[in-house]
Amino acid sequence: MSAPASAAQRDRRAQLQDALARTRDRIAHAAEASGRPRDAVTLIAVTKTYPASDALLLAGLGVRELGENRDQEAAPKAAEVAAAGADVRWHFVGQLQRNKARSVVEYADLVHSVDSVRLAGALAGAAARHRDRPLEVLVQVSIDGDAERGGALAGSADDDRGLERVADEIAGRDALRLAGLMAVAPLGWEPERAFARLAELAAGLRADHPGAGLLSAGMSGDLEAAIAYGATHVRVGSALLGMRSTLR
Ligand SMILES: *Cc1c(COP(=O)(O)O)cnc(C)c1O
Numbered sequence: 001m002s003a004p005a006s007a008a009q010r011d012r013r014a015q016l017q018d019a020l021a022r023t024r025d026r027i028a029h030a031a032e033a034s035g036r037p038r039d040a041v042t043l044i045a046v047t048k049t050y051p052a053s054d055a056l057l058l059a060g061l062g063v064r065e066l067g068e069n070r071d072q073e074a075a076p077k078a079a080e081v082a083a084a085g086a087d088v089r090w091h092f093v094g095q096l097q098r099n100k101a102r103s104v105v106e107y108a109d110l111v112h113s114v115d116s117v118r119l120a121g122a123l124a125g126a127a128a129r130h131r132d133r134p135l136e137v138l139v140q141v142s143i144d145g146d147a148e149r150g151g152a153l154a155g156s157a158d159d160d161r162g163l164e165r166v167a168d169e170i171a172g173r174d175a176l177r178l179a180g181l182m183a184v185a186p187l188g189w190e191p192e193r194a195f196a197r198l199a200e201l202a203a204g205l206r207a208d209h210p211g212a213g214l215l216s217a218g219m220s221g222d223l224e225a226a227i228a229y230g231a232t233h234v235r236v237g238s239a240l241l242g243m244r245s246t247l248r
Contacts, residue, residue: 033228048067098119113140150184220239
């Protein structure tokens with residue numbers, strides 16, 4: 001990081017600085033509009049598809065929370081950022097295969113996307129062996145209850161995917177800490193309707209698990225609605241880093 005910055009790096013830094021200022025403004029306005037303190041909402045910069053150099057520029061601009069959705073990409077990026085000495089925390093926000101649990105627990109501080117008892121078990125086993133402190137975990141919940149897509153299923157008695165079952169499994173594991181709930185607004189749903197439903201689910205989870213107070217909701221397109229319904233963490237990619245060429 002001490003090497004002289006190239007012109008291209010200075011341009012990219014200025015671009016990220018602008019986008020960051022705009023995003024922080026949006027968050028501040030949304031918090032204010034819903035009578036919540038600005039610091040009730042944490043920004044996670046989702047750096048997927050962008051290089052470690054961007055993650056480092058963001059860290060230099062004061063962003064401490066970074067997110068990724070694929071282990072193959074996240075593991076080397078996190079290593080590069082750590083090697084450069086940046087002090088950041090990594091949030092794993094994507095669909096996770098159980099055979100990646102061992103890799104993810106080594107760099108992730110929070111995993112947002114746990115939606116089955118079996119995945120919780122795999123993470124607990126890996127965290128117990130490869131970490132010296134508990135892994136913070138959010139249950140990803142399906143807002144529309146579509147079992148074909150990701151997310152635990154509210155009100156379901158399914159042994160593997162039922163929301164209560166997943167939450168209880170996490171809460172019962174010493175190597176994990178149940179931190180809260182995460183969701184993505186379903187396609188075709190109005191964000192307000194989606195996040196209102198999510199707020200009900202979050203209140204239900206908190207009634208059973210008072211320590212599970214985090215609510216990870218809202219992305220570039222819908223963060224205002226998520227904040228109005230209680231999001232404590234917004235996951236912002238394209239509004240900060242630019243449009244991705246792929247759909248993820
Ligand atoms: C990519 C991604 C985001 C960020 O999405 P943008 O629309 O680019 O802000 C947030 N959450 C998850 C789970 C993602 O995969």
